[in-house]
Structure formats: C-alpha cells, structure tokens
Amino acid sequence: MSLFFVKRYLGDEEDDANNDSRSEVLLAKLQRKVKEHQSKTTVPSERDTLKKKRGKKEHDFQETEHTKKRKLQKKQRMSPADPEERSEGGISQKKEVTLELTVEDKDEIVQMSLHTSKTDQQEAIDKTELSENSKVPEEIQCDQSKEDTEKTLQSSFTILGGFEKKIIQKVQRVLPLWLAEPDVIQRDITSNLVPISAVPAICATLKQKLESNGILHLFPVQAEVIPAILESVSHGLLIGRGGYKPRDICVSAPTGSGKTLAFVIPVIQALMERVVCVVRVLVVLPTKELAQQVWKVFSLYAEGTGLKVVMVAGQKSFTTEQATLSENRNGIGHSMADIVVATPGRLVDHINKNDGFNLEHLRFLIIDEADRMIDSLHHSWLSQVIKAVYKPRRGSDGVSIFKRTEPTHITATSLSPPQTPLQKLLFSATLTQNPEKLQKLGLHQPRLFSSVHSQSTTNPESQEGFNFPQGLTEYYVPCSQARKPLIIIHFILQLKFSPILCFTNSREAAHRLHLLMQLFGGVRAAEFSSRLSPNERKRTLKEFEQGKIQLLISTDAAARGIDINGVKYVVNYDAPQFIRNYIHRVGRTARAGKAGLAFTFLLGVQRNVFLQMVRSAGSPGIQKHLVQQHTLLGLESHYQQTLLELENIIKDEMAQKHF
C-alpha cells in the first residue's frame, strides 16, 4: 500500500469543475487508503507500543518544531494582508489546530487539503508532503516511521529479553562427524580376541613372527586398525585408494590394549618390499623410555626383513646417532634408516643440524601418546617435520620427479605427478576430542577408531569419557599425609602386595619415600624419576620387570605407555591432579586383558573432588579400602624411629645442597 502522497500537477488550463471531480476522486482514493491502513494496524504488542511511543516521541518532537514554524508563519500572516492569505491562514490555522488532532481528523485534514483552492491545494499538498516527514497523515507517518523503525530495528539489532532469571540450557558440544561417529573398538579384550588367521591382510612372514612371540590372537584394536592401515597402502606407497591421499587415522583405546602392535605390524608390512633405504616412517614419542620400548618392538618384528630401525632419543650422543642415521659414500649421502623412532628434542636437532637426515620420502608420521604430544608441541617439532618433508633438502636441486608439495585442494594438476602422501597415525589411551587441539595436527579426512564414543559417557555432563582397562579394579584409601608411608609398608609386609608401582606427584616426594623405605628395611624399593640418569632408569625398569624390586617409586615419567609385565598393583601415593594422569598411571596394571588393582591414597579434603573427577571420566566404579588403625600398631614404633633418622638425613642433604 503506497503510503506516500504523490503530488499531481493538474495544469493551469484545468477548469474548476474538472478540478472538483478530480479532487473528489483523489479524496476518495486517499480516504480508502487511510481506512485500509487503519484496518491493517493490529493490536499493538508491547514492542509495537514501545515503537509507537518511540514514533510518537519523534512525532511530538517534529510536531513541536513544525508548530513553532507555523506560529512564526502565522504571525507573519496576521499582519493586514490579503484576506486570501488570512483564509489560508485560517485554513492553515485550522490545519495548525488540527495538527494536534487525532486520527479521525485525518480524513478531515485530507478532505480539507483536497477541497481547498489550487494554491491552497498546492499548499495543502506541500503540507501533506511536509507531513510526509512530520505530520499529516500522522497515522501514516507513525506507521511509516513505525515501519521504518521496524525495519531499522529488525536490521540493526534484536531487543534482548528482560532481566528475569531463567535457566540457561547447557550447550552440548557438537563434534565433527568423524569424532562423533567413530569406528567403535570393543573394550573387552579377552572376549573379543581375533585369531591371526582371520586377518588375511597380514602377510605370512609377520604371522609367523607373531606366533613365534606367543601372539596367537589379535586384540580388538589391532584387528580393526591393522587392516585399515594396510588398505591405505594396498595400491603402493605412492597413492592411496582411488588415487587420492589416504585418510589420516586416529586411535583411542584403553591402556594396555595393544596399540603399539597396531601400528608396528602394518608399517613393517608396507615397507617390506622396499628397494631403496630411505626414511619412510617416523615415530614420535614423549619420553626416552617409551621410545626405547617402541624401538624394541619395531626391531623385533623388522628382524629378517632387511628394514633398519634407528632410535634418536638422546640415549646416545648426537654424533653417534648421526652415524646410525646416514653415511656418506662417494660424496653422496645414503640413509641408514627406514624407520626412525624419536623424541621431539633430538628429532628437531637432527632436522636442523644433520644434513644426512632426510624426510623427503616420509610416508608415515606416527604420533604415540598423541594427546600428550599435542599439548606439548615444544620445539615446534611438528611444523619442523612438515617443513622437512615438503621443502627440498638443502643442496638438492628440488627437480626430482618425487618433489613433494604440501597437500592443497584436489585438482588435476595436484594429483600429477603422483607423489608419496604423508599419512598421520595418532594413538593414545586418552585422545582428546577437542577439535581445536586436533586442528593443530592438520589432519586429512581423519578416521577415528575409538573404544569410547561421545554418547557412551556414563555422565552426559562430562565432556570427555575415557575407557578403563577391563581387568582393572579401583580403590581409594582414606588416610592422613603422615600415615601414607606406613600404609605402603602395611601393603607390602602384611598384605604381601608385590610388585607395586607407586606414583608420587614430585621427584622430592619419590626420593624421600625411597629413603624412608631404605631406612625402615625389609622392603626392596627403588626410585624412578628424572633424578636418575637415563641408564640408571633403564636398569631400574629392567630389575623391576625381573621382580628384583618390590616397590618402584616413580613420578609421572613412568606413567605414560611404559609396558612393564607383571605389575599387579598401582598405588597413587599422591592423588593425581588430572584425569589423564590417573588413567595412564592405573593403566600400568591390568594390561593385555589381565587383572590389576589400583589404590589411591586420599586426604579428607581431596575425597569428593577426586571421586567426582574419576566417576565423570567413565570409571566403572571406585571402591573404598579402609585400613584399620589396629593393623598398623605393630609397625608404629619402628616407623617413628625411622622418621627421626629420615629427618637427620634430609637435613644433611639440604645442607650439602646449599654448599
């Protein structure tokens, strides 16, 4: 509906009669429009009222302005002037008066403005025009301004609700599809074993090796992941399925569920037929011990295949490592490694300082304990690896037909010439589901294998659920700080728990507990922390595994991934602050489907928070283990004596530190 008054030029020669009928037609038309508009206006909502008020205010303001102008004009006209003018004035006076009038009078105003003489008419039209901006027909104006205001309001901002209290719904995080719908891995190992013969993808050589190492069945994570990785190299190392870049693979499975073999077997099989020895596999782990452990498994299964596995983790000097990685024959560098197992620090050193270390042919980048590696992207090792893969090696002409370019959008040119795709394989028992963190890894169409999917968390409130090993039984022990050593001694000497892997939250706590155990006597104890040299740590782990040590007191250094056979008991001497630490600590027992017990010593103030943290992470259930006071009476006197001796030793150590 047109709300704007259109000025019609009627022309001079038009006679009055014609004028009248025309003005009547105009009048009727305008009246009809005004009536239509009025009928359209609905009952004003609160918002409309607000807008009308706002419009009214604007309108009042403009009216005031206009009234002043009219009064001024009127004064000018009130002088003995042409009666015509006076009548005009009269009319205009009326109009002035009508300016304050209500909606009903608009008809009249409109009528009047159309019945007046031409000049008046012109004036009326002008006025109406004027009113387009300020007054008559103000209902239209209001509507128009209301319409404009409405449009302005709708376009510029939404009026927020009132300040009344209301419950705000918790926002459920929406995960990317690949995270929300993973390939589910069975959690229960023992009832989901898969005979090796049932996995045709594995070659006969490796099947024999597995059987010779006593492995007759695959664990669920291995039965799922090994075929998936082998499928990505089924068309050779150069291209993935259908000629496209193979998808990156992420695996989240409980501690001790066999994730190591899940990447060792397929990677060795993929390289077994290789002709030229170049670095095609890089495995990155957070600690030297873990690198050592994975290097051993790779070496065991690469034996007899001609593949060379080299570890660069700082166990040896940089020069020694350099010599194991490459050699120079007739001025040409030759790689001495097919598979490199590294920790981030040494890896970056070799990328930057070792010209013989070349990653141009890298096919698999395996990141074990991936959540830990994402959190600590120190040395920016990942970006340095990607740079080393895609940037031509120092001195090389970079014209090789295998020159690689970083993956971009798939186009006809980007697929030719065929180049070795870099496929990332991530493994962790506590893989983060935080897309922002995973973003850092630059994954290509990732595929997730998980024993936990977001809907399975027992507590929907918890953002992340983890899966606990099937054979694990968890307890918490209410106690005081002073009684903790006594309870450990009670566990070993009276309950005959052995071997025990005991975790403290600091190196000092581990050291003092170790000293106390030595002073108390009767307990074969050792400490495992960064206070020891790498060789001392290696020897200690070996003795613990051989059963020569009953109590290994460790910091979180041993928490991740360390696979020590035969650990039946884990004790959290100090309660872990983070759920991931808890899961990796208790995951040192109940491995490979075996049973294991985990005890956490809790002070009164820690109890509720800790239990809440563990339960919301999806723990199947943590029970209370109460140590009765009377069971400790027999140890009390000797224990107090030991504490006095310990105090003197610690004072001596502190004194030596200060000198």
Ligand SMILES: Nc1ncnc2c1ncn2[C@@H]1O[C@H](COP(=O)(O)OP(=O)(O)OP(=O)(O)O)[C@@H](O)[C@H]1O
């Ligand atoms: N198919 C299998 N049959 C029997 N034992 C196996 C099998 N696969 C792995 N194991 C054994 O299970 C133990 C745990 O394996 P592994 O260390 O790979 O677990 P993981 O999932 O990597 O644990 P973590 O998350 O703590 O690193 C090892 O001692 C390994 O030798």
